Amino acid sequence: MATSPEHDESISELLTDLENAAKVPAKVRASKISSRVDKVCSKAYEEGFSSASLGRVIDIITIPNELDQASINSLIRNLYPAGKVSDSIVTKVVASLGHGRAKPSYNAQAALLKWLVMVYDVLENPKVLSQLYGILFNLLDTIAIRSHLCHVLSLITRRKHVRPYRIQILMELTRQAGNEPPLVGLMRVFKDYYPDVIVGDVTSGRASVFTHPNHEWRQRLGEIQTVHFQKTQDGLPLEQRTFRANRRGTRQTKSSVVPEVHTSRAQESSVTLEEIEDVHDFVQRLEKIEPPNQLVAVIQDSLLQKFLQLRSSEVYARRVDSWLMAFFEDQLEAADTSEIKILEMLVSIQAYTHYTKKLPPTCSAYLNSMITSWNGVVGRQIILDLLSYTPLGPFQDLYYSIFQAMEEALLDDEAEQSKLDLLTFYNKLLNNWAVAVLIDPQLSPTAKESISALIKHVDTLALSIVQSSQSITTLSTVLTFYESIAFIITQPSLNETVRIIIPPTELIYTLHFTPSLTILSRLCGILALYKRAFEMAIGPKASVSKGAQSYPKDYINRFNGFLMDICNCIWRSRAFNTADMNALGCDLHPDIAQVLDTYVRSLGKNLTLMSLFSLSFSPVLCLLSISYVRDLEDAAGEEIEVRHAGPVTMQSLKLLEKDGGLKYNWADYRLGFLHYLDKKGVMGVGELMYNTMKQLMPAKKP
The missing domain is CATH 1.25.10 (Leucine-rich Repeat Variant)
Structure with missing residues (x-):
C-alpha cells in the first residue's frame, strides 16, 4: 500500500x-x-x-x-x-x-x-x-x-x-x-x-489516591519504547548504537548494500568486535581486537567506527575506499542499475560522514560524475547534505566543476523551495569550511579567497530569493545564512582568515521593512555582530597583528550607513534622513521621500513620514510599545488619573503628566522599552541600539 x-x-x-x-x-x-x-x-x-x-x-x-x-x-x-x-x-x-x-x-x-x-x-x-x-x-x-x-x-x-x-x-x-x-x-x-512530628487532624480528611492518570497512554508509550529499544539493539537507527557490533538478526529479511561486521581470521589470543558487550570490555581489549573481514562495515556500525578512529590507519582507509569504488563502478556499469541501492548507500554514507565530518573520496568522485545528469529531485536532501562536506578548496574551481551543475538541476523548476534548499546547502558548506579552518589553521590561505567568494556568490542568490518571495519562511532561511556569517566573523581565531563581506544594500533594507518583528529583531542582531566584527578587525589590537584585515574607509562608511539608517528609523524618528553623517536614507530617492511625506502630513493626524518607523509608530513595534506603557500604568494603579491614548511621543508624555497621568520622560520611555523588548525575547533591536548609540552603551543590562 x-x-x-x-x-x-x-x-x-x-x-x-x-x-x-x-x-x-x-x-x-x-x-x-x-x-x-x-x-x-x-x-x-x-x-x-x-x-x-x-x-x-x-x-x-x-x-x-x-x-x-x-x-x-x-x-x-x-x-x-x-x-x-x-x-x-x-x-x-x-x-x-x-x-x-x-x-x-x-x-x-x-x-x-x-x-x-x-x-x-x-x-x-x-x-x-x-x-x-x-x-x-x-x-x-x-x-x-x-x-x-x-x-x-x-x-x-x-x-x-x-x-x-x-x-x-x-x-x-x-x-x-x-x-x-x-x-x-x-x-x-x-x-x-515523620509520624511523630505531624499531629492533629490535618491527615484525617479524604485523601487523593495518586494513581497513573492514563493507563491507555502508558500502554501506547510502552509499545513505542519497545519498538525503539529493539531498533537500537538490532541496528536499524545505527547512529544511536553504542558498544555492540551491528547484528541484523534472523528476522531481517531485507539485505543491505553494506556488509555487516564479521570476523573470520581471529586467533586464539585475539578478540573480535562481535564479542564486545560494553564500553569496559571494549577499552580493556582494544589492542587485541582483530579487524573484521569487510572494513566497509564501518559505514553502518558505530562500534567499528570507534575502533577505526582509535586505531586509524591509511591501509584501513584505502580498503574502505576501494570497496566503495567497486560498488559505484558496478552500479554505473550494470544494465539494471538500481536507483534504490544507490540511494541506500548514499544514506549510509551520509550517517558515516556526519560522524567523521569528512566525505569519503570515492563518494565525492561519484557525486561529481553523476551531478551533470541529476534531475535535482531524486535524493535531493541526501545529495545536498553530502556535497556540503566538499573539502575546502578554491570556490571558483569547485563551482565550475560541480556546484554550477548542481544549481542548474535544482533551479530548473524555478520553485521557491528549490532556491531555499540551495541556500541551505551553501549555509552548511560555509559552516563546514569554517570548522575545517578551526581544526586545521594551515587551510587559512585557501580559506581567505574561498570563503569570501562563497559569501559573495550567495549574496546574489539571497537577494534574488527575497525579491521573489517575502514569506516568513523564506526570510528566515536567508537570515540563517547571515547569522552563520556573523558567528564566523566574530570568532577571534578566524579574524585574520575570513574577510567581512557586507550584505547587499537592497537585501538589508528589504529585510528591515518586512512586517515581521522576528525578522527585524534577527536582522538587527546580525548587524550588531557585524559591527563587533569590524571593531575586532580594525581596532588597536588588530592593527599590531601581521595578518590583520584592511578595509577601505568608504567600505566601512557604507556599513555604518546601514546602522545609521536603522537607528534613524527606530530610535531617532528620522527615517530616510540623509543629512546625518554616513546616512543613506535607506536608498530611497529624496523626491519619492518628499512625495510620501506630503501624503502622510495630508492625513491630518500630526504625522510625518520620518516618525512612522519609530519605536512607537513602527507597524511591528507599536503593539509592544503601547503594551509596555499599559504595564507601567497597571503597576501605578490608582496613582494615575488618566491613561495614555497612544502612540507615545515626547510631547504626549509631557501632556500626560500635566493631565495626571504617568510621569515618564521620553528618554526613560525609550530605554525602558528596549529592556521590555529584551524580556519579551526581541533582543536584536536592543543589541543594535546598545552597540551603536553611544549614550546607550552603559545602559545595557547584563
Whole structure:
C-alpha cells in the first residue's frame, strides 16, 4: 500500500513548519495551524519523539507563542518519548511552571505536570526532579495546578525533603483549602516519614489516591519504547548504537548494500568486535581486537567506527575506499542499475560522514560524475547534505566543476523551495569550511579567497530569493545564512582568515521593512555582530597583528550607513534622513521621500513620514510599545488619573503628566522599552541600539 505524502514527511520537517507557524498570529496565517498540529501528533503517536524532537516540541509549548489552547493540549497529549527523557527536558518543563505572562496557561501547566507523572518511569535521571523539589513545592499555592503538583511531589518525596518548614507550610495550606484531597494525600506521604512530628487532624480528611492518570497512554508509550529499544539493539537507527557490533538478526529479511561486521581470521589470543558487550570490555581489549573481514562495515556500525578512529590507519582507509569504488563502478556499469541501492548507500554514507565530518573520496568522485545528469529531485536532501562536506578548496574551481551543475538541476523548476534548499546547502558548506579552518589553521590561505567568494556568490542568490518571495519562511532561511556569517566573523581565531563581506544594500533594507518583528529583531542582531566584527578587525589590537584585515574607509562608511539608517528609523524618528553623517536614507530617492511625506502630513493626524518607523509608530513595534506603557500604568494603579491614548511621543508624555497621568520622560520611555523588548525575547533591536548609540552603551543590562 502506498504511503501518503504526509506520512513521508520527517518529524524534523513537520516541527520546523510548526515552529514557524506558531510564531504567526492566527489572524494572519495563510492556513489553519490545526492541520500541522495533527500531522505532528499523528507522527508522534506512531513513532514517538526522539530526545531532540521532544525538546523542540517542549520549546514550542512553553515559549510564548500564537498557538491556541486546543493545539497545545493536543501536542501535550501526544508527547510520547521514544527513548529516555533527558534532564534538560524535565528542567524546561519545570521552568515553565508558575505565574507570569511568558508562562504557558495554567491548563497547559497542569497537562505538563500530568505528563511528568506519566513519563516518570522513563526519565533518564529520576534524581533531576528531586533536585528541583524546592521549586515544585513552592508552587503549591497555585490552585490551578495544585492537584498535579501534589501527585508529582508524592512520587519524588524522600526523607531528606520532609523539612519542618515544609510541614508547616503544607499544614497551613491544608487548613486554608479545607482539607483538599491532593494536599491531604501529600501530607500523608510526609507523615509516613515523620509520624511523630505531624499531629492533629490535618491527615484525617479524604485523601487523593495518586494513581497513573492514563493507563491507555502508558500502554501506547510502552509499545513505542519497545519498538525503539529493539531498533537500537538490532541496528536499524545505527547512529544511536553504542558498544555492540551491528547484528541484523534472523528476522531481517531485507539485505543491505553494506556488509555487516564479521570476523573470520581471529586467533586464539585475539578478540573480535562481535564479542564486545560494553564500553569496559571494549577499552580493556582494544589492542587485541582483530579487524573484521569487510572494513566497509564501518559505514553502518558505530562500534567499528570507534575502533577505526582509535586505531586509524591509511591501509584501513584505502580498503574502505576501494570497496566503495567497486560498488559505484558496478552500479554505473550494470544494465539494471538500481536507483534504490544507490540511494541506500548514499544514506549510509551520509550517517558515516556526519560522524567523521569528512566525505569519503570515492563518494565525492561519484557525486561529481553523476551531478551533470541529476534531475535535482531524486535524493535531493541526501545529495545536498553530502556535497556540503566538499573539502575546502578554491570556490571558483569547485563551482565550475560541480556546484554550477548542481544549481542548474535544482533551479530548473524555478520553485521557491528549490532556491531555499540551495541556500541551505551553501549555509552548511560555509559552516563546514569554517570548522575545517578551526581544526586545521594551515587551510587559512585557501580559506581567505574561498570563503569570501562563497559569501559573495550567495549574496546574489539571497537577494534574488527575497525579491521573489517575502514569506516568513523564506526570510528566515536567508537570515540563517547571515547569522552563520556573523558567528564566523566574530570568532577571534578566524579574524585574520575570513574577510567581512557586507550584505547587499537592497537585501538589508528589504529585510528591515518586512512586517515581521522576528525578522527585524534577527536582522538587527546580525548587524550588531557585524559591527563587533569590524571593531575586532580594525581596532588597536588588530592593527599590531601581521595578518590583520584592511578595509577601505568608504567600505566601512557604507556599513555604518546601514546602522545609521536603522537607528534613524527606530530610535531617532528620522527615517530616510540623509543629512546625518554616513546616512543613506535607506536608498530611497529624496523626491519619492518628499512625495510620501506630503501624503502622510495630508492625513491630518500630526504625522510625518520620518516618525512612522519609530519605536512607537513602527507597524511591528507599536503593539509592544503601547503594551509596555499599559504595564507601567497597571503597576501605578490608582496613582494615575488618566491613561495614555497612544502612540507615545515626547510631547504626549509631557501632556500626560500635566493631565495626571504617568510621569515618564521620553528618554526613560525609550530605554525602558528596549529592556521590555529584551524580556519579551526581541533582543536584536536592543543589541543594535546598545552597540551603536553611544549614550546607550552603559545602559545595557547584563
